[in-house]
Amino acid sequence: MKAISIITISLLLAFEAIAQTPAIYQLKPRHRTVVKAQNKTGVITLERSVCFGTCPSYIVTVASDGKVTWEGREFVKTEGKATAQIRPEDFDKLVKEFEKINFSTLDDKYETGTRGCPESATDNPSAQTSIRMNGKTKSVLHYYGCRDSEVLRRLTALERKIDEVIGTERWIK
Numbered sequence: 001m002k003a004i005s006i007i008t009i010s011l012l013l014a015f016e017a018i019a020q021t022p023a024i025y026q027l028k029p030r031h032r033t034v035v036k037a038q039n040k041t042g043v044i045t046l047e048r049s050v051c052f053g054t055c056p057s058y059i060v061t062v063a064s065d066g067k068v069t070w071e072g073r074e075f076v077k078t079e080g081k082a083t084a085q086i087r088p089e090d091f092d093k094l095v096k097e098f099e100k101i102n103f104s105t106l107d108d109k110y111e112t113g114t115r116g117c118p119e120s121a122t123d124n125p126s127a128q129t130s131i132r133m134n135g136k137t138k139s140v141l142h143y144y145g146c147r148d149s150e151v152l153r154r155l156t157a158l159e160r161k162i163d164e165v166i167g168t169e170r171w172i173k
Contacts, residue, residue: 042133052123078171101154117146
């Protein structure tokens with residue numbers, strides 16, 4: 001009789017341990033990361049305008065899965081649409097660049113007559129940079145004729161980094 005009780009108790013303890021295992025298993029960090037990655041969506045867009053001269057005009061978009069969409073407009077080697085792929089990790093690196101310059105706190109426009117551009121030169125190109133992450137979008141218009149400031153230097157560096165990571169030069173020259 002004691003043998004049955006010990007076996008019964010052992011089985012009950014084993015079933016209880018098994019019932020608790022999924023909760024413990026779900027707490028492992030790698031599972032949280034996988035779930036987070038599956039829910040992450042985002043798009044980064046960089047649009048450049050023409051200038052008085054022959055400045056390249058295009059719009060390029062990269063999605064969180066690494067899909068790149070190009071639309072060349074003027075003064076570029078590849079006019080029209082093209083696609084490419086970058087690693088999703090490179091998209092994540094770009095997101096970190098946005099965070100590093102506190103992109104979400106920047107003014108929406110740096111163009112002639114705005115607070116961030118009290119003085120400017122004429123006939124320069126513009127860049128419109130935007131990021132959409134998890135349903136929220138932030139976009140900044142940057143006219144290159146605005147006088148130099150720390151904010152504009154950081155914004156220009158971000159715009160160049162987007163071009164570099166995506167590899168837009170292959171479609172421009």
